[in-house]
Amino acid sequence: xxxxxxxxxxVVLVALALYPMQATGYGVRTMLQLFMWVALAQSWNLISGxxxxxxxxxxxxxxxxxxxxxxxxxxxxxAWPAACLAGGVMAMVLAIVIGWPCLRLKGPYFAIAMLGLxxxxxxxVSYYEGLTGGGNGLSLPTLxxxxxxxxxxxxxxxxxTALAYLIITSRFGLRLMTIREDEVAAEAMGIDTFRHKLYxxxxxxxxxxxxxxxxxxxxxxxxxxxxxxxxxxxTMIVMALFGGKGTIWGPVLGAVVLFAFQELVWARFIxxxxxxxxxxxxxxxxxxxxxxxxxxxxxxxxPRTI
Amino acid sequence: xxxxVVISGLLAGSLYAMVALGLGLIFGVMxxxxxxHGPMLMLGAYTTFxxxxxxxxxxxxxxxxxxxxxFVVGVVLQRLLVRRVVDAPELSSLLLTFxxxxxxxxxxxxxxxxxxxxxxxxxxxxxxxxxxxxxxxVIACAFAILITAGAFWFLQKTRLGKAIRAVSQSRxxxxxxxxxxQRIHMLAFGVASALAAAGGSLVxxxxxxxxxxxxxxxxxxxxxxxxxGAGNYxxxxxxxxxxxLVEQLSSLFLTTQVNEAVAYILLVLVLLxxxxxxxxxxxx
Numbered sequence: 001x002x003x004x005x006x007x008x009x010x011v012v013l014v015a016l017a018l019y020p021m022q023a024t025g026y027g028v029r030t031m032l033q034l035f036m037w038v039a040l041a042q043s044w045n046l047i048s049g050x051x052x053x054x055x056x057x058x059x060x061x062x063x064x065x066x067x068x069x070x071x072x073x074x075x076x077x078x079a080w081p082a083a084c085l086a087g088g089v090m091a092m093v094l095a096i097v098i099g100w101p102c103l104r105l106k107g108p109y110f111a112i113a114m115l116g117l118x119x120x121x122x123x124x125v126s127y128y129e130g131l132t133g134g135g136n137g138l139s140l141p142t143l144x145x146x147x148x149x150x151x152x153x154x155x156x157x158x159x160x161t162a163l164a165y166l167i168i169t170s171r172f173g174l175r176l177m178t179i180r181e182d183e184v185a186a187e188a189m190g191i192d193t194f195r196h197k198l199y200x201x202x203x204x205x206x207x208x209x210x211x212x213x214x215x216x217x218x219x220x221x222x223x224x225x226x227x228x229x230x231x232x233x234x235t236m237i238v239m240a241l242f243g244g245k246g247t248i249w250g251p252v253l254g255a256v257v258l259f260a261f262q263e264l265v266w267a268r269f270i271x272x273x274x275x276x277x278x279x280x281x282x283x284x285x286x287x288x289x290x291x292x293x294x295x296x297x298x299x300x301x302x303p304r305t306i
Numbered sequence: 307x308x309x310x311v312v313i314s315g316l317l318a319g320s321l322y323a324m325v326a327l328g329l330g331l332i333f334g335v336m337x338x339x340x341x342x343h344g345p346m347l348m349l350g351a352y353t354t355f356x357x358x359x360x361x362x363x364x365x366x367x368x369x370x371x372x373x374x375x376x377f378v379v380g381v382v383l384q385r386l387l388v389r390r391v392v393d394a395p396e397l398s399s400l401l402l403t404f405x406x407x408x409x410x411x412x413x414x415x416x417x418x419x420x421x422x423x424x425x426x427x428x429x430x431x432x433x434x435x436x437x438x439x440x441x442x443x444v445i446a447c448a449f450a451i452l453i454t455a456g457a458f459w460f461l462q463k464t465r466l467g468k469a470i471r472a473v474s475q476s477r478x479x480x481x482x483x484x485x486x487x488q489r490i491h492m493l494a495f496g497v498a499s500a501l502a503a504a505g506g507s508l509v510x511x512x513x514x515x516x517x518x519x520x521x522x523x524x525x526x527x528x529x530x531x532x533x534x535g536a537g538n539y540x541x542x543x544x545x546x547x548x549x550x551l552v553e554q555l556s557s558l559f560l561t562t563q564v565n566e567a568v569a570y571i572l573l574v575l576v577l578l579x580x581x582x583x584x585x586x587x588x589x590x
Contacts, residue, residue, distance in 0.1 A: 048397070052395065054395075054396060054397045054400065056400065101578045102574075102577075102578070105577055105578075105581055106581075107396055108333075108337075108339050108396045108400075108536075109532070109577055109581050111339070111396060111397075111400060112339070112528050112532060112573070112577065113573070113574055113577045113578075115525070115528070116525075116528075116529075116570040116571075116573040116574045116577075117570075117574055119525070119567065119570045120567050120570045120571055120574065123563065123564065123566055123567035123570070124567070126563055127563055127564055127567075231408075234401070234404055237397070237401065238401065241397075241401070271415075271416060272412070272416075273412070274408045274409065274411065274412035275408075275409050275412040275413060275416075277405075277408060278404075278405040278406065278407070278408040278409030278410075278412065279405070279409060280405075281401055281402070281404060281405030281408075282387060282402055282405040282406065282409075284401075285391065285394075285398050285401050285402045285405070286387070286390055286391070286402070289394065289398055
């Protein structure tokens, strides 16, 4: 079973690595977006799926990465790979600044604080027009690099998933899940809960930061409304939830299924898009809050670490 | 100048207080953060707009339609969907009500388009010594005070209102005392939606009506209940007035763009310094 899975995984990875040689530009850019969603959903999973602290403003890290990379590329002429990595670093800096105070808040208050902070960040970015272009946005010099960005995005998605594997199968991950189940008990067992939450928060910020930079480079234009939307946070949450939060492969599965659904079905109904998405959210929350893998785990007694 | 600003702040704040009282009611009774509260307000505003447009009905009389109508919508929504996530972790209720929220906005777009609508009614201002106030704001404030007072009278004096407060204090004990908790949940959601609808009908005269007008009120109501102490009903009043004042005062010093952020910055600061709110609410 395990061997078959590993072989299958290797085949998929090789196929994805060879894909750009065959594909059209459209195909490459579509897959690149899929990788982006995998990385985002998986990153959200690292903090919220494992510790139960709902980051309701996770897109803030995406936006931070997008603007860091955008400014470094557009104003200082950095090469895009370095600029995107810098985006990841800045997202982690932001995570410390936000997480230090906010991770002490409990339950819904943390969710509201994250929601508010994302809006504050959006307004700050709109305000400093000299640096960010304000509401007019920031245009990056033209560059046709879809294929390199495809690989970069794929690597980030892979790295974040590998990180999820390492965390979930480690004692560190076990402690995070203890916090999720009962924080007081975790504290009583000698777990430094605040420090653990902060580490998880930091690790969950770096992926969206890099991915935000890559998305900015790929699109060539960013503006506050397009990189800080609440709907992006919600989308990554729903993907992680649909696949199974707190698992290794759940967010990947959720991102693939929902993204495919979006490309194949919703794209035909532009006017009903939000209505469909609202319906899907309601259906997932009501019918399978544990997600596909959660249901399978329970039914077939699968290991916790899938 | 400052006097004018303070009074404008209180006028706006009374509306915030009324709308946020609804959100606070839902949170207090069910521990659910209703992201769809703003869209309820938006539906109230559209009700007023169409009644005015088709029948020429005064926006203030349309309160008599919009409040009962949204009460029913709220009850149905609670009965069909929200009921199922009352005891789930906050992620479920946040996502569920967000899903409802975007579906409502989308349906409104389909039905009424995204055009900006306005109700041309009661323009002009009252002049009082050195101060001038737009008539619509003064009257909206008067109605807001009246309706909020009515809601408090209902909560304090009537049996049903007492039952609501009992459930928000302790669901189990209320149940043991023979209170039908499911019914109280539905009632609270209905009353809360009616309060949002009242807010919508009253702002319909002042601002442009469009499908996405509600979201801002959702955020502001979150802020108000955090300010006042979540689950603390008088706290929502204090929080609402305070938010109105702070917004107006800060608009003296800041550009409009930054002023938008003041509410959020205040939200984050209050959460960090005093997460239980100014009047003590309950921590989670």
